[in-house]
Every structure is written in structure tokens, then in C-alpha cells.
Amino acid sequence: MALDQLDELLHPVELRLRLLVNETEIGDSLTAEGGGPLPVVTVKKNDQLQYRFEYRMPDAQGSSILLGTPAIDDVTILYSTGIQVFGGGPGVVNE
Numbered sequence: 142m143a144l145d146q147l148d149e150l151l152h153p154v155e156l157r158l159r160l161l162v163n164e165t166e167i168g169d170s171l172t173a174e175g176g177g178p179l180p181v182v183t184v185k186k187n188d189q190l191q192y193r194f195e196y197r198m199p200d201a202q203g204s205s206i207l208l209g210t211p212a213i214d215d216v217t218i219l220y221s222t223g224i225q226v227f228g229g230g231p232g233v234v235n236e
Contacts, residue, residue: 147203157195158216162188179218192216 142151158171160179167182184190 143198143201145198145201145203147201152198152200155197155199157197159193159195161191161193164189164191184220190218192218 143154144150145152156172160167160171160182162182162184168179171179182190
């Protein structure tokens, strides 16, 4: 919730996370609190991977003050450096 300074009421805040590769949005935006699965993305050696947040207060009349800080306290992106097979043996990466 956030305070709209013009009507002095609390309004719901919407959050959207977008994943981009080379400035191109990949897959659907994430909107669920607590995260969610990202689309499968292939990133090559010289590609640029970014994430962007968008905050909105659709019912607000003007500017706002977010009452909770920080609104986002952690972003974790798990990744693999390629095809990996676990369990040992020739040509297998053990982690």
C-alpha cells in the first residue's frame, strides 16, 4: 500500500518485473509477490541480461510515498553455464 499525497488515502501498489536480453523483453512479466518461475532464457557470451521493476498505483490521484522501504529487498537469478550432468563419469561436471 502507498499513500497518495493528493487524496491522503492508501492505495494498492502494483509491481511488475521484466527480464530483458539485449534490451528486448523476454517472456511475460512477473507480477506475483514472492517471485515466480522465469522463462527459459539463453544468454550468449556477449549478451546483456537485465531486469527492470515498474511500480504503479492505478487508483492514485498524484504522487506517492511508498510506506514500506525497501519495496524490493532481494532479487536472485539462478543460472547454468550450459548443459551439466551430475553424478560422475567421463565428460561429466561434478558440483
